[in-house]
Amino acid sequence: MTLELHHPLDGYYQGTRFDRSGVFKSLVFKGVEMCGEWFQKYSPTMHDAVLGPAEEFSPVIPGPSSVIPGPDRESRIILKPGVGLLDTGLEPYDRFKLYKILDPGLWEVDGMRFRHILKGYYDYIKEIVVTGENSFRISHKFEAHIPFDGDVYNHNFFTMGKMEIGPSRKIDFPFRPEGIWRAEYDSVGFTDSGIRFSRALKEGESVYTGDIHEAGKEGMPYEMTVSEGPLSVHIKGDVPVFKTVLWANHRIACLEPYNKVSLAPGQAFCWSIEYTLEG
Helix, strand or coil: CEEECCCCCCCCCCCCCCCCCCEEEEEEECCEEEECCCCCCCCCCCCCCCEECCEEECCECCCCCCEECCCCCCEEEEEECCCEEEECCCCCCCCCCCCEEEECCEEEEECCEEEEEECCCEEEEEEEEEEECCEEEEEEEEEECCCEEEEEEECCECCCCCCCCCCCEEEECCCCEECCECCCCCCEEECCCEEEECCCCCCCCEEEEEEEEECCCCCECCEEEEEECCEEEEEEECCCECEEEEEEECCCEEEEEEEEEEECCCCEEEEEEEEEEEC
16 A cells, blocks of 8 residues: 655645645555556646545535635635635636645645644544454544534545446345436446446546445445455445445546544544455
8 A cells, every 4th residue: 555645835636616625646456456547637726636535525615705806806705624724716616727825734744644633623633553464444533623514425445457338347235226227328327236347448438426425225235345256345334325326438447435524623534444355
């Protein structure tokens, strides 16, 4: 396992979308690179230049006085946990854009324990622990210093040693899933226990469903398995999710479980995710 430390000026990831703490660079299991660069071109400021388990918090407006005057234009301040305070102008926030960071906060790193303090707003700790020869855990604690109402999800960029998404990539849940696909796809669909691809996705093609849940119920447990041939990654969280998203293109298939984060000042939200690799 190789992680990238957060270096604000010359770090591997300098985008303003994903949490910058503990960005995975590589995860090799039994000689196979389970997490590798899935994008064809790399830029440190690319919004999704992240690998492996990568987390994103929803943006939050940090109070009624979030619009500030300036000599040339007014700006709106957006709070992006794991990144800092962003200047988004007066346009609606767009996660795919790169924004100016007004306040990057204070970063503390101790081994694989990352702490991000944004004074007056939050104190966030993320720790990655290797728990066995084939397992690791990501633990989090987010303490709000202002009213906070948002969510956090993990993008799970697992390449599984193969840069092609097709019938060999399998996704399974411990229940019968259902959801609404963005379009009528001839390449992917639900089964009684998961999701299967009927053919390889073509370059430039993507598929999406934004509300995977257990059939007949709202939400779903935080548990799923991604496999490619004999290799698999079992993912289990200790807090139920309110939805799970699948996004895939011809190089990557990502399950994105969402946790709700709703806190009053002084309250904290703690959650952990366990990863077990088999094969």
